Amino acid sequence: MGNVSPKDSLLFYPYEDFRLKLLKKNFPRLLNKPATEYKMKDIALNLHPQSQVLTCAYSPDGRFLASYSKSDKKISIWDIHNGTKTDQLQTRAPDGFTILHRLLNLQGLTFSPDGTQLATTNGKSFLTWALPSLEEHKYRINTPDTISCVKFLGDGLIAFSSSNIITIWREETAENVHILRGHKEDITSLESLPKHQWLASASQNESFIRLWDPNSGLELYTLNSHNPGIRSISFSFDETKLASGYKDSIEIWDFENMGPDPQGLNMRRIEYFEDSKHVESVVFSPKDLSLASVLTGGLIRIWDTCAFRHEVKGSVTQINRHTCAIQCLRFSHNGEFFATADRDGNICIWDGKTGDCKISIESKGCELHSISPDDQSLVTSSTDGVMAIWNTGNWLLRRKLIGHQDKILCVEFSPDRRHMASASHDGTIGIWDLLNEYDIAETKPAHQIKAEFERSNAFDRKGIIRACMAFSPDGTQLACSVRGGAAIQIWNVKPDGSLDASQQLHSAYDAFNERPFFSERIFFSQDANFIIASGDGHLSIWRIESKKLLILIRHVPMIFQSLRWDARDPGYIFTELGRFFIGYVFDTKAETSKPMRYNDGYWTDMVKTSSGRQSESCTLNWRELEICCKGKPLAKFPSSYFPSHWHGIWMLWIRKKRIAMGYKSGHVMLLNFEGR
Incomplete structure (x- = not known):
């Protein structure tokens, strides 16, 4: 983790045995053992050059790492034991200018097998430096195209690529x-295997890795990665693993149990990169199974891949649970369990105190929606619009709800659990009678009305239609986002569950993006006089009686899932980011015949944290990537452990002093700080 202290890193420390010995001492308030990756150990080291790095190479002894920076046209030498820069190549040309300042097209770095030379390409030539004297040799090649890659093969042979051709040169x-x-296609990477006397190559826009015999010039095998656009390849020092880097992922090929033909090898993928970080190149250490990856933005990340051989035991996320990105997370009201759903529709139920997996609902295309106020029922749906209510006591199917003709958008229970409302892609809202608890195999809605869920053609939401719902605390009103979230429709709820006398609250218009501010989550105030909506970068508050938008707060860093009013002081709200004062919106002057313009503010300026009583819940410091309690940090996240997001909603739920998180890899983590 670079400069982060070991104590801050301990929650995510890659070596399980050592980590467990120190957890209790350094994190006495943590009641459960948090998850660690079972497929890939965590980051071993982050190097932070001052400018953009294009490629890197290990020295043969594994002690040093050479990297080339595009910005300053320099080659830096790093000591990977402590992450410090030891040297930069600064040779002089006859004309008095620094040679490296003239190198505009450096594409790769490579050390010779004996460590006595360092080579790189430069246009239609390549350069070598004798080490440690730094004596330079330049070899101009008669080729019509630029040389993209160069690799030492031993015995005086050098392989280099130009366009889609590889040349073996003495x-x-x-x-x-x-x-x-x-x-x-143009070749992007070359790699040699001395033990097998092979040469591996990969090219852009192709999904094949080719293996050659450099002595005969024959192509031996082809590996299909099913992922076009290979930027870099590298073999481990023992030639048991091959890493291939792509724009947003790394694949690891297992050669350890390879037969006479390496085709059909096992392969695993790493997808831990933020949206702004792309893989430029990958290279294995010549002494161990650490893998260095060069990412955009001036970052070298070094991984420990030996967990492929010895998987970490005791992980909260177990094999055969989620295998792809988490797209929904819900915590029960009593905190006894939480549920997660992945992109394939598999649902897992986890113990809210220990993080142990209680049960899996493996049903392709299944979606997770809502948990009842008494935590007795959980609702899921299938792609055909059929909903299922599960008994959380024994996790048996309680009943099926049939009536919608298309995908379910959202589901909400009434506070007394007498009714349940559902919104569907078919353009209807269904009201379901849950008062009768007798066993019914299939139930139809008691009431069904039309609703305008389709977005306007002028609103760009990338073809996604979403909706959110909320009952008022007394159950007499139902609010639902319509028009793709650009407005909120409110109905009065009769005792029999039917809806009437609706009114509509309109969102403010985002002039910069030329669209309305969309609502992703909506909440009633305790007295049901106000509605607050959390959306894509904003927080909005309406007075229901007058249908007036009182305030629009922009640049909110996340969409809130667990927002609620402070029952003891309704001027404050609780969110994943802390307890915030919004009471000033209640002090609006009496309305006149003139239209009242809403207040427009920013999150940092208009929303103020409480100066009095602190929240008893944990909060997220999103800027520093840390969990806090009463303003004091409890744990800091490495960037790769920051929860993922699905359509802008972070897979994070804070329930008092418990934090559940979901990740793109399918892993789920629970941090439980309660009880101490």
């Missing part, structure tokens, strides 16, 4: 030994 005689043809 340094002593400066002659071509073999010309290798087969790639249809």
Whole structure:
């Protein structure tokens, strides 16, 4: 974790045995053992060059890492034991200018097998430096295209690529030994395997890794990665693993149990990169199974991949649970359990105190929606609009709800659990009678009305239609976002559950993006006089009686899932980011015949934290990536452990002093700080 202290890193420390010995001492308030990755150990080291890095290479002894920076045109040498820069190559040209300042097209770095030379490409030539004297040699090649990659093969042979052709070249005689043809696109990476005497190559826009015999010039095997656009490949020092880097992922190929034909090898994928970070190149250490990856933005990340061989035991996320990105997370009201759903529709139920997996509902295309106020029921739905209510006591199916003709958008229970409302892609809202608890295999809605869920053609939401719902605390009103979230419709709820006398609250218009502010979550105030909506970068508050938008707060860093009013002081709200004062919106002057313009503010300026009583819940400091309690930090996140988001909603739920998080990898983590 770079400069982060070991105590801050302990929650995510890669070596499980050592971590467990220190958890109790350093985190006495943590009641459960948090999850660690079972497929890939955590980051071992982050290096932070001052400018953009394009490529890197290990020295043969594994002690140093050479990296080339595009911004300052320099090659830096790093000591990976402590993460410090030890040197930069600064040779002089006859004209008095620094040679490296003239290198505008450096594409790769490579050390010779004996560590006595460092090579890189430069246009239609490549350069070598003798180490440690730094004596430079420049070899100009007669080729019509730029040289993209270079690799030492031993015995005086050097392989380099130009366009889609690989040339095996002998340094002593400066002659071509073999010309290798087969790639249809420009070659992006070369890698050698001394033990097998192979040469591996990959090219852009192709999903194949080709293995060659450099002595005969013949193509031996082809590996299909099913992922086009390979930017870099690297073999581990023992030649048991092959890493291939793509724009947003890394694949690890297992050569350890390889037969005579390496086709059909096991492969695993790492997808831990933020949206702004892309993989430029990957390279294994020559001494261990650590893998260095160069990411955009001036970051070198080093991974420990030996967990592929010895998987970490005791992980909260177990094998055969979620295998893809988490897209929904819900915590029960009593905190006894929480539920997660992944992109494939598999649902897992987890113990809210220990994080142990209680049961899995494996049903392709299944979606998780809502948990009843008494925590006795959980609702899921299938793609055909059929909903299922599960008994949370024994996790058996309680009943099926049939009536909608298309995908379910959202579901909400009334506070007394007498009714349940559901919104569907078919353009209807269904009201279901839950008062009768007798066993019914299939139930139809008691009432059904039309609603305008379709967004206007002028609103750009990338084809996504979403809706959110909320009952008022007394159950007499039902609010639902309509028009793709651009407005909120409010109905009066009769004792029999039927809806009438609706009114509509209109969102403010976002002039910069030329669209309304969309509502993703809506909440009633305790007295049911106000509605607050959390959306894509904003927080809005309406007075229901007058249908007036009182305030629009912009640049809110996340969409709130667990927002609620403070029961002891309704001027404050609780969110994942803390307890905030919004009481000033209640002090609006009496309305006149003139239209009242809403107040427009920013999150940092208009929303103020409480100066009095602190929240008893944990909060998230999103800028520092840390969990806090009463303003004091409890744990800091590495960037790779920051929860993922699905359509702008973070997979994070804070329930008092418990924090549940979901990740793109399918992992689920629970941090429980209650009880101490």
